Amino acid sequence: MNKKLKPFFLHLFIIIAVIIATYPLIRIFSVSIRPGDRIISTDLSIIPDGASFISYIKLFKETYFLRWIFNSLLITFATSFIGVSLASTAAYAFSRYRFVGKKWGLQLLLLSQMIPAGMLILPLYLMIMKLNLINTYLGMVIAYSVSSLPFSIWILKGYYDTIPHSLEEAAMVDGANELQAFYRIILPLSTPALSITFLFNFTTAWNEYLVARVVLYNPQNYTWTLGLFELQGQFITQWGMFTAGSIIITIPVLLIFLYSSKWLVSGLTLGSVKG
């Protein structure tokens, strides 16, 4: 191909791909700022005539939107905290020590990834029901907390493996015991891996929908995923409020994700390649 034409076509194709990738998001935004009486229309312009933020105001006034975000944040932080704290110590044991059942444990962790996602929802639901925890935060946290644990353990183990043993040996020469060497030396050094694991746990729980659907039934206790689904409605879709809510949820998530995507990918492939 001609030397000058090639870059032109490359950029052209990529730009078409970029438009396909971003258009739905732009479209959500343009629907969210449509004026109240023209929310449902076949208009394709990005900034509609008479644009207004009426849908955003309605969203906060007429729904429990802030409440939903708060619920989601609370549940998500609790589960991520539990997940990371359990995974960080377990992964350290798997990385550094030889003990009975180590090989089996790692194999079982991999095997647990093959359990279909929907399979454990039913027994967990029945368990939560029996414990009278339906419609509570605690029930949600119980259902979520170990779901990404196996994966987190693999990621963290991979990272600990790259830290040389001599660091702990040096610490122990200086008089620290094994546990101190772990939480004074290794844990601070693993901050990048820990934050990736935290982020991974966080996004999993933050975007979760199916468990929330069966555990929570009171609109005030919804997480935002349930709330948005309800806004889409059984019969009438509240397009204005739905798109406004989507934008408010998506923008921060998008920024965090774009900022951290480089590490997230390396973490994901690290876990999978090692597996």
Next chain:
Amino acid sequence: MEYLFTTANVIFFVIAVLISVGLIELYFYLHFKLYDKKYYIIIPVLSLVFFGVVISFLNIYSTKILIYFAIWEMFFSYLCVRYVKGKNYLPYMLIAPAVIGLMMLLLYPFLFEIYLSFTDLKLTTIMQWKETGKLPFVGLKQYINVFKLPPLSETTFWQLFGRTLLWTFSNVFFHVLGGLLLALMLIEIKNLRGVYRMFLIIPWAMPQVVAVLSLRGEFHSEYGFVNIMIKKLIAAFPFLTQLGIGPVNWLSDHPLLTCTLINIWLGIPFMMVVILGGLQSISQSYYDAATIDGASYLQKLKYITLPLLKPVVLPAITLGTIWTFNNINIIYLVTGQAGGTERADILVSALYKAAFVYNRYSYSAAFAMIIFVILFLITTSYSKMIKVDN
């Protein structure tokens, strides 16, 4: 109705989470630390009392649970006294909380699911089960029912199975193809690559619920942009109608195609990023050597790029296959509302609906076991295949 609501309750909840993780660690620490002291017997007794207080506080007090815990306590103390001496107990202490969590919330539900699949729990017997904890044993009846009775109102097991294979294969194929094409184009672009990459991963970065629900709206036959675009195209190029192209009732006529299109859009960026990473790690010197030997672009692609991408792409394909096979989210969010169609359902989404829309609990437990076996067979044979290849 029970829910934690006031500020005090929220604070209590946060503190409870922190404390409970700490307590599990403390529990093992005390056992391993004090097993050789004279007063060691206090520790199991204390933890038993404490456990009793906690479960009565949580409103789930029952003597049965307490007895189980006491048996565990005895067993565990015996282990400590008998075996810990002189050994390094630290690894066990470190994995203990994770093991307990996994046993209670992963292994126990899994075993419970197996048990459930041999019983008869449905909407009519669930209250009785909740009160008495007893379930009628029915043997393999539920497993036979999975093949005899349709899991949904009319779609049979084999239809779902075929649809799942089609869904998984077409999605993974287009994810890899699209990801590969985009990555190959991106690697050629020297400036602006970072900017393009950032825009291209937006579908992956968006929360899936938002992306799927809004795209579902965009496939609406009248107000969705897909059909609006088609109408505009036809207005501009009228000959398209003769080729059979026209506005389509996406959601009602082609639900599976709609779900597939949405999922392809969502899944390409992940593959693109993985493949781009692989491409960047291939040393330029291979290409220079090939250029000197006069290799064409396609030859380089075939003999250098693709073989060297294999170790990166194969695990990603495995992951992608499992993820796609297991993807309830997209199909449920698109078709799950009241009056939604079941012509797009794959195995896992049918499982979810069988359990929570049709409330056939034991039936869906048996169904889940069958799906688990299928997925297990697919992944193990696939990973064997990769190993043979290498």
